[in-house]
Amino acid sequence: MASQKSSDARLQLGTEVAPPTENGELVFEAPWEARIFAMAHHLCDAGLYSWDDFRDALIAEIAQWDAAHPAGEGYVYYERFQAALEALLVNRGLFAAGALEAETAKLAARPHGHDHP
């Protein structure tokens, strides 16, 4: 097994040349990334929006981020992905804009959740 490459450098190009594999290279860097990806796909499959709609939302989120961070530092793709999904769901009226913040706060207040920045 090859060890996982660290991903601290912003432009760490060419360090991972992966031979074709059937069973799982690391495509998500954290479990939440996989879940947010899967949620977006599942809701698309379920007909809540088309993938083009989602892509448009994603392009808008990425463009906004790129404009605000010309040096590209600190980019986390799945944070943009999540922001796009949230925007789309709020636009579709599936939940109110503040509902997610409320739910997040509720989860953060769980007894064992010692959240840190």
Next chain:
Amino acid sequence: MSHDHDHDHETPSGPALRAEALEALLLEKGLLDPAEVDTVIANYGERVGPLNGARVVARAWTDEAYRQRLLADGTAAAAELGIVGGPGGQMERLVVVENGPAVHNVVVCTLCSCYPWALLGLPPRWYKDPAYRSRVVREPRAVLREFGLEVPAEKALKVWDSSAEVRYLVLPERPEGTQGFSEEQLMALVPREAMIGVALVSEPQGEAA
């Protein structure tokens, strides 16, 4: 199969917590079935990979008629091998661009992360990064050099931007020393990076045939 493993990794921080909250909200509204989410993760995280792309490339190298069909209509030629798009129609219009002595091709999505999932799995991290998205268009030779790929100045370098409705696959050059190789042997030589265009297919190591 249990899926209530949300809490026992680490303390969820910012984005992880927000993702969890989103999932909880969607569950509450009956919009989400956690088992379905697990299925999607399994499909994309494990089962779909660059192997399909390598299969297409190996077939094109060994079957001239297939190669021509592939270059004429990538979507149809991939479908011949049973490779069809998933959600999002990432295979609706597949264009295969062929490397050769006079031209090298490289693929990007400048606006987001469009990529032929059905052929290559999910894109690697660098493909989605702002640095690659912006730089490969402006200074492709320099970016490829950072990947360890020097494209000679006399060779044309074409950058294909996936952000329209089109997905691109690079058909790399077949390396020397692979005469008589079976499709399976050839497939094993083709890395994902070669099908994006940031690497070449290396000659096989040692005696294989």
